[in-house]
Amino acid sequence: MIRAAIVGGAGYIGGELLRLLLGHPEVEVVASTSARLAGRRVDGSHPNLRGLTDLVHSSPDALPDCDAVFFASSGLDDPAQRAALASRAKLVFDLSADLRLTDPALFAKHYGAHPTPDLLGTATRGLPEVDRAALRTANLVSVPGCMATAGILGLRPLVEFIDGPVTVDGRVGSSGSGASAGEMNLHAERANVLRVFAPLGHRHQAEISQATGLTVRMTATGVDAVRGVQVLCRTQVRAGVTETDIRKAYRAAYADEPFVRVVAQKRGNYRLPEPKILLGSNFCDVGFALDADTRELLVVGALDNLVKGGSGNAVQSLNIRMGWDERLGLGFPGLHPV
Amino acid sequence: MIRAAIVGGAGYIGGELLRLLLGHPEVEVVASTSARLAGRRVDGSHPNLRGLTDLVHSSPDALPDCDAVFFASSGLDDPAQRAALASRAKLVFDLSADLRLTDPALFAKHYGAHPTPDLLGTATRGLPEVDRAALRTANLVSVPGCMATAGILGLRPLVEFIDGPVTVDGRVGSSGSGASAGEMNLHAERANVLRVFAPLGHRHQAEISQATGLTVRMTATGVDAVRGVQVLCRTQVRAGVTETDIRKAYRAAYADEPFVRVVAQKRGNYRLPEPKILLGSNFCDVGFALDADTRELLVVGALDNLVKGGSGNAVQSLNIRMGWDERLGLGFPGLHPV
Amino acid sequence: MIRAAIVGGAGYIGGELLRLLLGHPEVEVVASTSARLAGRRVDGSHPNLRGLTDLVHSSPDALPDCDAVFFASSGLDDPAQRAALASRAKLVFDLSADLRLTDPALFAKHYGAHPTPDLLGTATRGLPEVDRAALRTANLVSVPGCMATAGILGLRPLVEFIDGPVTVDGRVGSSGSGASAGEMNLHAERANVLRVFAPLGHRHQAEISQATGLTVRMTATGVDAVRGVQVLCRTQVRAGVTETDIRKAYRAAYADEPFVRVVAQKRGNYRLPEPKILLGSNFCDVGFALDADTRELLVVGALDNLVKGGSGNAVQSLNIRMGWDERLGLGFPGLHPV
Amino acid sequence: MIRAAIVGGAGYIGGELLRLLLGHPEVEVVASTSARLAGRRVDGSHPNLRGLTDLVHSSPDALPDCDAVFFASSGLDDPAQRAALASRAKLVFDLSADLRLTDPALFAKHYGAHPTPDLLGTATRGLPEVDRAALRTANLVSVPGCMATAGILGLRPLVEFIDGPVTVDGRVGSSGSGASAGEMNLHAERANVLRVFAPLGHRHQAEISQATGLTVRMTATGVDAVRGVQVLCRTQVRAGVTETDIRKAYRAAYADEPFVRVVAQKRGNYRLPEPKILLGSNFCDVGFALDADTRELLVVGALDNLVKGGSGNAVQSLNIRMGWDERLGLGFPGLHPV
CATH class of the missing domain: 3.30.360.10 (Dihydrodipicolinate Reductase; domain 2)
Incomplete structure (x- = not known):
């Protein structure tokens, strides 16, 4: 059982991370941060989670130490806060676009200048089908775009x-x-x-x-x-x-x-x-x-852009990193018709 | 041919008024006001009107004299402006909820206190099937809710x-x-x-x-x-x-x-x-x-809440008031399938 | 581990039963019948199940003995076949409307005359929140309408x-x-x-x-x-x-x-x-x-009409009947946004 | 005022032809044929036309002589009937794919062998922006695909x-x-x-x-x-x-x-x-x-696939052929929002 936290838990990717991690047999969700909604119930943001959790969004400043932290929103606006948050956990899964490209010039063309370009290239891409070997030991994972x-x-x-x-x-x-x-x-x-x-x-x-x-x-x-x-x-x-x-x-x-x-x-x-x-x-x-x-x-x-295109890739990467069955917490097969 | 203006022409009811009046053989649209979008093209708000008009939203303060003015937004926040705008035209068609109820207490219960309760009861309801006779001579018409x-x-x-x-x-x-x-x-x-x-x-x-x-x-x-x-x-x-x-x-x-x-x-x-x-x-x-x-x-x-539930009732009321064929400008029958 | 079969597995309720039972840790799905699609893969009817099962629809006549059978379609047209199918299993869960009403006259008013009205009143209703006690020993369960x-x-x-x-x-x-x-x-x-x-x-x-x-x-x-x-x-x-x-x-x-x-x-x-x-x-x-x-x-x-309004109520009833955790196989909480 | 008929008036393209032609100031709709629904009201197929017409679908065999006939369905299955129907009017507008391609081999590749390949190349394409000059004198018009x-x-x-x-x-x-x-x-x-x-x-x-x-x-x-x-x-x-x-x-x-x-x-x-x-x-x-x-x-x-992608192109082509204002009957500009 590891302790996990989500930074940006009020957003849609954050909500899917919460759904997957709350249902994960080896993970305890210890925090969901939201600058805007700190103090409000998580199931107020994500009504599908009613009855599953009594968690309350906390301020990003109050992120506790934990084993894994998931960044569900970009940290480009405040690289210092980003670094502070990342220091709280051994494992960091970044679901934003911040670290996806390795070439600073290419990054700048598509997203504008990166405030800390030295970070580019330091993360392992979190695409299990391609990056499985590297993910087994990665401490900083960048989940690709949907x-x-x-x-x-x-x-x-x-x-x-x-x-x-x-x-x-x-x-x-x-x-x-x-x-x-x-x-x-x-x-x-x-x-x-x-x-x-x-x-x-x-x-x-x-x-x-x-x-x-x-x-x-x-x-x-x-x-x-x-x-x-x-x-x-x-x-x-x-x-x-x-x-x-x-x-x-x-x-x-x-x-x-x-x-x-x-x-x-x-x-x-x-x-x-x-x-x-x-x-x-x-x-x-x-x-x-x-x-x-x-x-x-x-x-x-x-x-599904929010699952395999984001939160699911992150959880699958976590499973690989921890040596667990890769499918843990990811068993829902989809619906038909819908 | 009469001159008509729309107050609040950037909204959805305003857009439908524009569509109907631009296609009306007896009406010239001389103004569409929008406090927020004054100076911007009307077809920027309503892309379905591209090619039909080069009209530009004007400030409410610049409303010209005309024959008929349509209020597509509430004037409760600024009753003085409302009165000034109404004075620009002989005929006023109010599509907001401002004048729909006649009893001030009932109005207050549903919408809050009316700033100028004396206005309640002064308008003719614009529901042609019920109010046709009164509409023939009405100069202030309140269009009912959808x-x-x-x-x-x-x-x-x-x-x-x-x-x-x-x-x-x-x-x-x-x-x-x-x-x-x-x-x-x-x-x-x-x-x-x-x-x-x-x-x-x-x-x-x-x-x-x-x-x-x-x-x-x-x-x-x-x-x-x-x-x-x-x-x-x-x-x-x-x-x-x-x-x-x-x-x-x-x-x-x-x-x-x-x-x-x-x-x-x-x-x-x-x-x-x-x-x-x-x-x-x-x-x-x-x-x-x-x-x-x-x-x-x-x-x-x-x-359709924006047509018979709003702009269409207003145009039909105008047609009655002017003694025109009641169907002028209202010929579109709807689509199937859609 | 029990053996379960679905009669009418090509329909929408049948598909949801398959999804839930294939993911159920105590159930093995041994058959899905479809008169029309016998011999065709189950995931051809329900593409969400690709990769989860290689099951092929079988003819209703070929239903094997099993522990529990789920009727996902009405048996009113052929009561003899219905009886034959029911005899294959100790537990029968009927998701059709066939047994929902107990009064033959009321049934006739809404559905036409029941071919075997003696069956009415013989089933336990499968609404766990109301019928839990009875469900613990029920061998014939009628799942209510959505x-x-x-x-x-x-x-x-x-x-x-x-x-x-x-x-x-x-x-x-x-x-x-x-x-x-x-x-x-x-x-x-x-x-x-x-x-x-x-x-x-x-x-x-x-x-x-x-x-x-x-x-x-x-x-x-x-x-x-x-x-x-x-x-x-x-x-x-x-x-x-x-x-x-x-x-x-x-x-x-x-x-x-x-x-x-x-x-x-x-x-x-x-x-x-x-x-x-x-x-x-x-x-x-x-x-x-x-x-x-x-x-x-x-x-x-x-x-969800196909889950709590049908297949989910049936699985929850099965869980109760078997003395298992009532939530087995029913863990998916729903999505937001969607 | 010309007399027009629609072959295949119960379909979706047929319904839009009816809507446009019923609202056209120079056209009288004299027949809508439907083999399947002959004898049934046209507004039973197209409920948006209620109150606009009392027309009843007739059998294709009963097509009266008229000035223009619109084929809203393919005649490939029965070329003899097609020819008989075409002979009823001076002007034929074919909205099916039957005559769109001019090369029999290409037609065969995409649609199968044409039963009467000699017809290919005999029609004028009904795309006014490209074919306006030819349309002024065309008696057989093939409307392109949407x-x-x-x-x-x-x-x-x-x-x-x-x-x-x-x-x-x-x-x-x-x-x-x-x-x-x-x-x-x-x-x-x-x-x-x-x-x-x-x-x-x-x-x-x-x-x-x-x-x-x-x-x-x-x-x-x-x-x-x-x-x-x-x-x-x-x-x-x-x-x-x-x-x-x-x-x-x-x-x-x-x-x-x-x-x-x-x-x-x-x-x-x-x-x-x-x-x-x-x-x-x-x-x-x-x-x-x-x-x-x-x-x-x-x-x-x-x-709109049913209008400019079909019926509207046909009506615009008719307007050109007759020397009328090209916009007759086509004044509806579309809606926003919708």
């Missing part, structure tokens, strides 16, 4: 087959904008949208590129959903690459993975990955279609 | 049959909360809800009661829609009242009405009123079901 | 306070219509609806009345959701009944219940029960509002 | 700037599947989806390619909407092409078009085309983003 996770898991096993740039069409629900978003997330404005909020150069392209070595060009659209990410990645394969090659590569990468499923069927409503059936689950489904004549390849990835 | 309109139109022809109190279950989309609503209207919180925001005593019960003489007890639920109102009114009928009686009463009231349809069929997906097919239209559909054995009566009303 | 469960749990502790009939306004998502529904459930027709499909006398009023002794008058509306039930129950309380009385009665009934929460706060987006945050969970939230002056009482109940 | 219309209008003015293939990511609501679709369109299955139903080679790519000369590779996704199409077209521009070049080309093409708006702003929720605000309208909005460094171009097009 759409980046779907893109990386879909593309990485196929890198050797790909010939040319990849365009990524990301779709994401409104929870990706966070719990304190402004007028653009007003229900009357945000419902029923197909909002191309990042027509070119979405931030997550840098992460996918960093993880795969591919040239990635990414567009992102907000869709009428609260949760869920789907990425469509289009590219060309080298001459001679077959569907069998791709299935083999996926099998080699994911046959033993507990949270990646290859979904590429010939028929059926759910023949390709779709977030609808993944809400609340830690699965990332990946699939593809190939036109051998034109060498067109479409790779599709889907996940 | 759920009140559906409830009054559904119940009023049946008043003599009803024996006992009426419970009203109102359901309303998020646009009813306005364009500047706060965290409760964040998409992630407001999507997929059945939010009983007024468990007892919703404000519109006072309006329905005032218009029908019935004892009304009203609950309201926010549903996962942007537009649309539906009210379910349950009551008992007097002994001996039959379905035929009710159909006759509705026919007598509405056979010649251009914007009320009686929808009470025995089968079919749309056998009772439903807002889905009314979006953008000025129809109010009313229907009912009666159990002659138990004397239970259910009355159902539906409309 | 809206009935919400209504009974909301009203039952308050029966002594209630003075007069209760009107129930039920709202339900499309999954309640089942996996093989026709044109009325086409997405283009069913999306965005507020469809009053049962204006008076909905079937579940008989169940609520049977369980509470109250006179119940029930209306039902299909709303734009896949899952979820909410009931609003309106009635009058006796003179002198206070909010404190009601809170005490609920506390007495539910303080120790693992799956009923009393939600009746003064503010907040989620101050009253709402299905949004209950999807996939076995909670039934109940709450109320009281106007002491008018003696109006509103009781609100919410749950 | 996603094809958005793609062609977005790409065509930019053809000379484009260097390389274009990938098109189409998104479409459920009404595109028609009014008699099967299980895949059940609400519980179709709600909340991001369903990649055509991962590669969607049919409309052939139409876009035919109209632009570009190499087009098209993917299509069903989204959680009833109406609406959005296409995202990604490609490379030639070296030196600037944003100004693109704006100029769009302006040259569309400055005088009544139903195409260029929407490419730097900020705002609606800075790029989005179907949300186009429901019911005949607008096609087109926009773009260009990264001059990487030469990436994203073109976005949006429309």
Whole structure:
């Protein structure tokens, strides 16, 4: 049993961390911080947790010593506080974008100048399917972005087959904008949208590129959903690459993975990955279609942005780090229909 | 051709007034005011109007003289400004709740003390099916609330049959909360809800009661829609009242009405009123079901809260006042499917 | 470890039974029958179960002997087959409406004549909060209807306070219509609806009345959701009944219940029960509002129609029958936001 | 005043034709045919038309002579009937896919062998912005596909700037599947989806390619909407092409078009085309983003699939053919918010 704390527990990623960790048999949640809601009940922020906890948000200044701390919000505004908070625990899981990129120039292009660029490159990426070995000993883990996770898991096993740039069409629900978003997330404005909020150069392209070595060009659209990410990645394969090659590569990468499923069927409503059936689950489904004549390849990835795209990856990384069964606390499979 | 202006043109009711009046063959829109967005294009607030107008929001202080002014927002905060604005036009259509109730005590109970209670009772209600005669000469018109309109139109022809109190279950989309609503209207919180925001005593019960003489007890639920109102009114009928009686009463009231349809069929997906097919239209559909054995009566009303529940009633009232065809500018019938 | 089978495993209730039982530490699922899809993979019907099971639907005729069988579909069409299937297991959990009512005449009024009316009254109702003692020894359990469960749990502790009939306004998502529904459930027709499909006398009023002794008058509306039930129950309380009385009665009934929460706060987006945050969970939230002056009482109940409104009640009943921890297999708390 | 008839008036495209033509000042609707629903009221199929018409569907065999006939459903199954029906009117507007492609081999690849391939190439395409001159004298008009219309209008003015293939990511609501679709369109299955139903080679790519000369590779996704199409077209521009070049080309093409708006702003929720605000309208909005460094171009097009993507294009084509104001009957601008 370890003691864990969440910094930024009132947000949506924070809420999912709380849900997963409160249900985790080896973890005791000792604190959830929120500057804005300190002193208020956690289940006031996350009504799904009623009856599961009497925890009250505390001020970030009051973070107790613990074994693991999860940063559910960015610390860029106050690097000193960030450092102070990180010093409270042996293990730090950072779910913000602060440490995802290793190149300061690239970081600056997408997020603005990093206040403490020396930190870039010091964290282990928390993508278990790729980084499992390193995670076994990592004390500072940076959890990748939601759409980046779907893109990386879909593309990485196929890198050797790909010939040319990849365009990524990301779709994401409104929870990706966070719990304190402004007028653009007003229900009357945000419902029923197909909002191309990042027509070119979405931030997550840098992460996918960093993880795969591919040239990635990414567009992102907000869709009428609260949760869920789907990425469509289009590219060309080298001459001679077959569907069998791709299935083999996926099998080699994911046959033993507990949270990646290859979904590429010939028929059926759910023949390709779709977030609808993944809400609340830690699965990332990946699939593809190939036109051998034109060498067109479409790779599709889907996940719940708040779980496998954030909190679930963090908890899975914790499980690896602690040597526990990787699936602890992550057993919910998703719903159908929903 | 008359000159019309909208006070509060950046809001959702204001936007619908603009849509209807810009398409009205006898009206020229000369101003839309917005304290917050003065100087910004109207189609920046209402992107559906792109290509239809180059109008720019002006400051309320700059309201020009015109023939008719529409108040799309409450003037309670600044009664002096309200009076100044009203003085700019011969005809005033007030779409706020400011003048809907005639009894100051009742107003205070539901909205707080009225700053200028002498104004209560001075306006003609803008519900054409009930108030047509008075509207022909009215210079100050108060447009009723969206759920009140559906409830009054559904119940009023049946008043003599009803024996006992009426419970009203109102359901309303998020646009009813306005364009500047706060965290409760964040998409992630407001999507997929059945939010009983007024468990007892919703404000519109006072309006329905005032218009029908019935004892009304009203609950309201926010549903996962942007537009649309539906009210379910349950009551008992007097002994001996039959379905035929009710159909006759509705026919007598509405056979010649251009914007009320009686929808009470025995089968079919749309056998009772439903807002889905009314979006953008000025129809109010009313229907009912009666159990002659138990004397239970259910009355159902539906409309678009921003049109027949607001801007459309105002434009129809204007048409009556001017002696024009009542349907001018209100021809859109709604969509199916949608 | 017991052996369980599901009859009608391709439907939506069947799918949820599979999800819950596949994750149950004391249950082995040995069969899922489907006349239509025999020979096809279970995860073809329920894509959320991919990776969790390789089970294949079998013909109902091939049902193996087992410890517990769950009927997820009605057996009224073929009572002989029903009897044959029931004979395969010591414990039978019937999730259809076949055995819910005890009075043959009442059954006939709502569902048509029962082919084997002698069966009525032979089952123990599977509503743990009410029937726990009887469930400990029951071999034939009838799980109540989804809206009935919400209504009974909301009203039952308050029966002594209630003075007069209760009107129930039920709202339900499309999954309640089942996996093989026709044109009325086409997405283009069913999306965005507020469809009053049962204006008076909905079937579940008989169940609520049977369980509470109250006179119940029930209306039902299909709303734009896949899952979820909410009931609003309106009635009058006796003179002198206070909010404190009601809170005490609920506390007495539910303080120790693992799956009923009393939600009746003064503010907040989620101050009253709402299905949004209950999807996939076995909670039934109940709450109320009281106007002491008018003696109006509103009781609100919410749950996931496929879980606490069906499969979850069945699994909880099984847990009780077996003497296990009642919460086994039912740990998922629901999501926020979603 | 001309006499018009709709073949296939019970479907969704047929319903929109009825809505538009019933509101058209120069058209009398004399018949709506439906083999399945002959003898039933038109407003039973399209409840939004209640109060606007007493028309009853007739059998296709009973089609009267008229001035214009609109085919809202395919005639491929029965070419003889098709010919018979076409002979009833001087002007034929075909809204099916039957005549959209001119090359029989290409048609066969996407739709199967054409029973009467000689018909291919005999129709004038009904895309007013491109085909206006030809439409003035056309007696047989083939209305393009919904996603094809958005793609062609977005790409065509930019053809000379484009260097390389274009990938098109189409998104479409459920009404595109028609009014008699099967299980895949059940609400519980179709709600909340991001369903990649055509991962590669969607049919409309052939139409876009035919109209632009570009190499087009098209993917299509069903989204959680009833109406609406959005296409995202990604490609490379030639070296030196600037944003100004693109704006100029769009302006040259569309400055005088009544139903195409260029929407490419730097900020705002609606800075790029989005179907949300186009429901019911005949607008096609087109926009773009260009990264001059990487030469990436994203073109976005949006429309209502049943209006500008079908019935609206047909009515606009009729207006042109008859020499009327092109906007007759097409005045509805769309709603905000919705």
